[in-house]
Amino acid sequence: MKVSKEQAEQNRKALLEAASRLYREHGFDGVGVAQIAREAGLTHGSLYGHFQSKDHYAAEACAHAFVKGVELLGQVEAGDDAALAGFFQHYLSEAHRDAVSDGCPIAALATDAARKDGPVGETMTRGIETYVELFTERFAKDENVRERAMTTLSMLVGGLILSRASAASNAALSQQLLTSVLQALGAPRA
Amino acid sequence: MKVSKEQAEQNRKALLEAASRLYREHGFDGVGVAQIAREAGLTHGSLYGHFQSKDHYAAEACAHAFVKGVELLGQVEAGDDAALAGFFQHYLSEAHRDAVSDGCPIAALATDAARKDGPVGETMTRGIETYVELFTERFAKDENVRERAMTTLSMLVGGLILSRASAASNAALSQQLLTSVLQALGAPRA
DNA sequence: TGTACATCAGTGAACGCGCGTTCACTGATGTAC
DNA sequence: TGTACATCAGTGAACGCGCGTTCACTGATGTAC
Numbered sequence: 385m386k387v388s389k390e391q392a393e394q395n396r397k398a399l400l401e402a403a404s405r406l407y408r409e410h411g412f413d414g415v416g417v418a419q420i421a422r423e424a425g426l427t428h429g430s431l432y433g434h435f436q437s438k439d440h441y442a443a444e445a446c447a448h449a450f451v452k453g454v455e456l457l458g459q460v461e462a463g464d465d466a467a468l469a470g471f472f473q474h475y476l477s478e479a480h481r482d483a484v485s486d487g488c489p490i491a492a493l494a495t496d497a498a499r500k501d502g503p504v505g506e507t508m509t510r511g512i513e514t515y516v517e518l519f520t521e522r523f524a525k526d527e528n529v530r531e532r533a534m535t536t537l538s539m540l541v542g543g544l545i546l547s548r549a550s551a552a553s554n555a556a557l558s559q560q561l562l563t564s565v566l567q568a569l570g571a572p573r574a
Numbered sequence: 575m576k577v578s579k580e581q582a583e584q585n586r587k588a589l590l591e592a593a594s595r596l597y598r599e600h601g602f603d604g605v606g607v608a609q610i611a612r613e614a615g616l617t618h619g620s621l622y623g624h625f626q627s628k629d630h631y632a633a634e635a636c637a638h639a640f641v642k643g644v645e646l647l648g649q650v651e652a653g654d655d656a657a658l659a660g661f662f663q664h665y666l667s668e669a670h671r672d673a674v675s676d677g678c679p680i681a682a683l684a685t686d687a688a689r690k691d692g693p694v695g696e697t698m699t700r701g702i703e704t705y706v707e708l709f710t711e712r713f714a715k716d717e718n719v720r721e722r723a724m725t726t727l728s729m730l731v732g733g734l735i736l737s738r739a740s741a742a743s744n745a746a747l748s749q750q751l752l753t754s755v756l757q758a759l760g761a762p763r764a
Numbered sequence: 765t766g767t768a769c770a771t772c773a774g775t776g777a778a779c780g781c782g783c784g785t786t787c788a789c790t791g792a793t794g795t796a797c
Numbered sequence: 798t799g800t801a802c803a804t805c806a807g808t809g810a811a812c813g814c815g816c817g818t819t820c821a822c823t824g825a826t827g828t829a830c
Contacts (some may be wrong), residue, residue: 385824386773395773411689413603416816429819430774438817443755484688494739495685498674499601501742509743512736516747532738534754541734543725546702549684552691553699557706564724575791576806585806606783619786628784748810 396434398424403445408492409485412442412500443503449489450511457518468522469570475540476566481547481558490515490537491544512537539565586624588614593635596645598682599675602632602694633693639679640701647708658712665730666752671737680705680727681734702727729755 387395402424406415416427417438426487456474460467474480480487490512497508519533526532542563551558592614596605607628608618616724625631646664650657664670670677680702689700709723716722733755742749 385775385828386771388826392773396671401754405652409689411601411686413601413605413639414689418815419818427775428737428817429776432818433773438621440781467632490739492685494735495682496601498735498738498741499599499604505739506743509740509747512740513744513747530750531754531757534751535733535758538729538732538736538755540732541727541736542728542730545684545688545735546680546724546728546731548688549695550699553696554703557699557703561724561728565728567721568725575808576793576804578793578806582806608782608784617808619782619809622785623806 395424395426395430399426399431399434399441400445400448404449404489405485407442407445407496408449408487408489412493412496412504424486434472439500439502439504442500443507446489446493446497446504446507449493449539450507452486453488454511454514454518456523457515460521460522463524472540472566472569474571476543476547476562478559478562481544481551481562484548488541488544491541491548494541527536536569539569585614585616585620589616589621589624589631590635590638594630594639594679595675597632597635597686598639598677598679601681602686602690607631613631621645629690629692629694632690633697636679636683636687636694636697636701639683640697640704642676643678644701644704644708647705647712650712652712653714654712659760662730662756666733666756668749668752671734671741671752674738678731678734681731681738684731726759729759 397450399421403420406420406423410414417431420432421428431441435444457471460471475488484492490508494508494512497504516530516533519536520530523529523532543561546562547558550561581582589611596610599605607621611618611621621631625634647661650661665678674682680698684702686699687694688711705727706720706723709726710720713719713722733751737748737751740751
């Protein structure tokens with residue numbers, strides 16, 4: 385049955401929120417639209433009133449997943465090295481490692497996104513470029529800021545991915561990966 | 575019908591080779607056993623004579639995917655900085671970026687492996703530890719070699735993943751990611 | 765403000781399809797004599 | 798070396814299941830009068 389416009393908008397947001405969490409946790413191919421809609425309190429049929437296809441849905445869910453992290457990094461003032469170190473510490477924390485469904489969409493979905501062509505890949509690429517720009521703005525100015533931003537993002541994402549992959553089978557290795565990268569980025573141990 | 579033992583062993587290898595390529599390219603959830611068996615010139619039923627389940631099959635395919643890279647890095651003599659730089663150059667080349675199905679299984683499958691518990695996750699973890707050890711052995715000895723090995727692997731894997739994710743939508747960004755990480759690792763541009 | 769009705773968000777059955785796995789069967793291999 | 802036959806690697810139909818997507822239908826919303 386029809387619902388109010390406010391309710392419909394709220395339902396759309398619930399669909400995106402559920403998808404952004406479940407896709408990060410299980411990958412784009414690891415969870416079906418029916419299960420996501422159920423998690424959002426709706427039925428799968430309703431999805432196609434809001435989104436053109438699973439691919440477009442996944443792309444919007446991916447964009448939604450970027451909001452939180454970009455906001456967090458955006459709050460760091462340019463030149464505030466302590467605040468930036470705090471961001472690194474959070475990114476490379478066990479808490480972030482263990483909370484895939486609420487964490488960085490690059491670490492969770494970049495490999496998946498690289499396999500798709502279409503809206504998902506474009507959204508991921510825009511997200512990566514956004515992070516590179518945010519780091520560039522926040523680093524002390526020198527001739528290689530953008531390069532440094534790229535290597536920093538590579539270390540963060542790479543370190544988190546490796547730490548997650550080894551967490552279940554080798555807790556010590558997983559932990560060492562986090563602290564090694566954190567130290568290399570010049571931040572003290574948490 | 576029955577085949578000779580030699581042929582059976584050859585078929586098993588063909589199944590692993592096809593799986594290691596197709597899983598790297600499409601992910602563990604992105605391709606079915608029937609398609610892989612077809613690629614290997616067999617039917618899907620034959621799989622279960624060689625492997626216990628898809629998960630065990632995937633784990634062996636993953637282990638198979640590690641062989642080439644580990645061999646390549648193993649050929650680098652300890653202390654031979656030029657040879658090590660050559661390895662970095664290859665790892666961060668456009669050729670490696672564009673050849674996922676023949677490339678590093680960590681960059682291709684670590685995120686997928688982190689989502690599975692069971693033999694696949696264990697194989698991936700062992701592969702990561704192997705790479706860390708190989709780098710550790712090949713770096714000039716100082717008190718933080720293992721930490722340096724971990725940050726190096728994080729940068730390589732992270733940089734390659736980001737470069738692949740952005741390749742289709744932003745070729746310039748994808749290229750800059752490779753060269754930035756390569757320079758940060760102290761290797762000259764190719 | 766009250767009533768009649770067009771709109772349309774959401775429902776759930778149905779579609780064709782591919783998934784992982786099983787198993788009765790086939791027929792070449794390779795062993796026993 | 799030649800023959801009879803047990804072994805077993807590989808085949809392909811079949812299983813139940815979940816996938817993405819469509820669509821006739823429902824019934825509350827919100828508009829026109």
